[in-house]
Amino acid sequence: MFDNKEKTNLERLGEFGLIAHITKAIVLTENSTLKGIGDDAAVLDFSGKKTLVSTDLLLEGVHFDLRYVPLKHLGYKAVQVNLSDIYAMNGIASQITFSIGLSSRFPLEAVEELYAGALLACKSYNVDLVGGDTSTSVQGLVISVTSIGYAQEADIVYRDGAQEGDLVCVSGDLGGAYVGLQLLEREKRIFLENPSIQPDLEGKDYIVERQLKPEARKDIVQLLATIGVKPTAMIDISDGLASEILHICESSAKGCKLYEEKIPIDPMTYDTAREFGLDPTVCALSGGEDYELLFTISQSDYDKVKNQPDISVIGHITEKTAGCELISKSGHVHPITAQGWNAFKSAQ
Amino acid sequence: MFDNKEKTNLERLGEFGLIAHITKAIVLTENSTLKGIGDDAAVLDFSGKKTLVSTDLLLEGVHFDLRYVPLKHLGYKAVQVNLSDIYAMNGIASQITFSIGLSSRFPLEAVEELYAGALLACKSYNVDLVGGDTSTSVQGLVISVTSIGYAQEADIVYRDGAQEGDLVCVSGDLGGAYVGLQLLEREKRIFLENPSIQPDLEGKDYIVERQLKPEARKDIVQLLATIGVKPTAMIDISDGLASEILHICESSAKGCKLYEEKIPIDPMTYDTAREFGLDPTVCALSGGEDYELLFTISQSDYDKVKNQPDISVIGHITEKTAGCELISKSGHVHPITAQGWNAFKSAQ
Known part of the structure; x- marks a missing residue:
């Protein structure tokens, strides 16, 4: 179909480079499309509330x-x-489609387990599963999920609204999902070497759950509405704090200063990272898969969030030319660099 | 993770059995969900027009x-x-999300080609690409597409509205995509045996295009609106006429009589099927991938469709106990059986 001579290598381009390249060719023409690619979700105006x-x-x-x-x-x-992704727009998710491709090595009971988990998530979050596709796969399991939600137009929060002086906030704590994965990977290696040894995850429930059973922060969206705070920019943390704050700063044409000592890290995450010889801050910055919300708020909203135990203020937004910097506990200044999930893993 | 002893085999259950099994566990709770799984698309009521x-x-x-x-x-x-699928609801598609998973054997130029095709389709049909996901794959190319569209509630056509006496109609012609696939498969075999032989598809453009470049029938949705016909039931033909009419009859709790001589088959499809020793009617019934619209209309609408060259009346709806039957050109009566794409292929 095509030869590989004089072609651009995809690995070299990377995921973000590929997306930037692809989206250049996209032209939006429908009146009902308020926002296409470039944020956590597309915003569509059919009438009244936005989809x-x-x-x-x-x-x-x-x-x-x-x-x-x-x-x-x-x-x-x-x-x-x-x-x-829907919550990261400050919206409420209401429906999903759930598609799977799977090979005949899976029995029906396996599919039931998979759907049982999907439906449990739907039930807990008041979301309907309204469609999907089921297909044979020649190799391995494939899952595709589409979420649909709604919001009043005035409530929607994009990535590009951060202003100089805004406070940078994050929900929950970070790094747990990555450290939980290290535990699971270690137990897998031990099991592969000696299948008679049982996994030792004793007392590590919290970080194992952060990896295996993350909870999207619908509660934070509801909390922000209750306390009367509309973030100026918001994104969910899938690739790690560093990668996500860079998305906000780039979209908003701003810089930022984050303070290492302010980054919320659970004690179990901290101690287990140390056991693995990992820097807990690096796990929070680059580990990813925490699915917490990262958002910026006006300084005038500080009093509303300062006593919320689930929200930490970790820095502030600066002008673009100041760059994106992390101030370490020892007072050193480090530039924040995008080091996504895959880059981090291969650097191990 | 699980053993295969005393498990239900997926292959034996089949795709429709699997879907029926999975969907039993789904409970819809959102007020905004008018229709979930069970038709060509989900119908969501956000406000005003339906999504x-x-x-x-x-x-x-x-x-x-x-x-x-x-x-x-x-x-x-x-x-x-x-x-x-959106047109099959009598709706207008307005947005899609387009996700791909691909391995590093694909260069950037390959991805560009893929997206160029997707965007060409979007442009021709006035649809915006508003989201997607791009991922590495270890198992070949994976594509996931979600379409979003809209319709006035009163215009939406489900599968379950067919009434006794209604006329069964189909757009365009059938079987071409399947016969086109036979041609492409033959040329692939020849090429694999002797790579120096060039493909011989001369004069077969129509059926090769039916397979490689199908056109969804937005024009039929617009035509029906223009001539003032709202179908009582509608579905698109992805698995073949037989499978789709059975879906309409089962959802509507009705039977049907179709007439072989009325099924529209293009002369090139007919002749090429014969060359391959295939029955052209079987190709139309079970070949699939034609993406024409199959719909039922009230008898009182007959005058409005009878002179439309792109619409053929191929039978009528009967009471459920009469079953689903095909009357052959020779006057013999055959029960219509669901023989989807895969079943047909393995029966070759």
Whole structure:
């Protein structure tokens, strides 16, 4: 079909480079499209409330390893990961479509487990599963989820609204999903070497759950509405804090200063990272898969968030020329660089 | 993760059995969900006009063979196949999300070709590409498309509205996509045996295009609106006429009588099927991938469609107990059986 001589290598281009390249060719023409590619979800104006749509593709061997991910957890997580994008627009998710491709090595009971997890997530978050596609796969499991949600136009938060002086906030704590993955990977290696040894995850429930069963932060969207705060910019943390704050700064044409000591890290995450010889801050910055919300707010809203235990203020927005910087606990200044999930893993 | 002892075999259950099984566990709770799984697209009521959403998953080695499908055509077809579901609701498609998973054997130029095809389809049909996901794949090319569209509630056509005495209509002609595939498969075999022989598709443009570059029938939706006909039931033909009419009859709790001599088959489809020793009627009934619209209309609307060259009346709806029957050219009565794409292929 094509030869590979004098072609641009995809690996060299990277995912973001590929997306930037692809989206250049897209022209929006429908009146009902308020926002297409470039944020967590598309915003469509059919009438009255706005419709939000987001989609994810999860592939075996790339996004999950069935040797340590139970299928029910996988179904649950696949939905959460996708709902998270709707919440990151400050919207409420209301429907999903859920598609799977699977080979005949899976029995019906495996599919039931997968759907049971997806439906449990739907039930917990008041979301209807309204469509999907089921297909044979010649190799491995493929999952595709599309979420649809809604919001009043005035409530929608994009990535590009951060202003100089705004405070940078994050929900929950970071790095747990990545450290949980390190634990699961270690147990897998031990099991492969000696299948008679049982996994030792004793007392590590929290970080294992952060990896296997993340919860999208619908509660934060509701909390922000309750306390009367509309973020100026928001994104969910799928690739790690560093990558996501750079998205906000780039979209908003701003810089930022983050303070290492302010980054929320759970004690179990911290201690387990140390056991693995990992820097807990690096796990928070580049680990990813935490599905917390990262957002910026006006300084005038500080009093409304300062006593919220689930929200941490970790820095502030600066002018673009100041760059994006992390101030370490020792006071050193480090430039923040995009080091996504895959880059981090291969650097290990 | 699970053993296969005493499990239900997926192959034995089949796709429709699997879908029926999965959907039993789904409970719809959102007020905005008017219709979930069970038709060509989900119907969501956000306000005013209704939102239509449909999704498809296309996997290399299952849905397409890159040895004879140019990537641009593949991108175009992936979109058409999905838009077809929105038109089959009597709606207008307005947006799609387009996700791909691909391995590093694909250079950037290959991805560009794929997207160029998808965007060409969008442009021709006034549809915006508003989202997607791009991922590495270890298992070949994966494409997932979700379409979103709209319709006035009163205009939406479901599968379950066929009434006794209604006329069964089909747009365009049938069987061409399947016969086109036979041609492409033959040329692939010849090429694999002797790579120096060039493909011989001379004069077969129409049926090769029916397979490689199908056109969803937006024009039929517009035509029906112009002539003032609202079908009582409608579905698009992806699995073949037989499978689709059975869906309408089952959803509507009715039977039908179709007449072989009325089924529209293009002369090139007819002649090429004969060359391959295939029965052209079987190709129309079970070949699939024609993406024409199959619909039922009230007898009182007959005068409005009888002179439309793109619409053929091929039978009528009967009471359920009469069953679903095909009357052959020789006057014999055959029960119509669901013989989808895969079943047909393996029966060859």
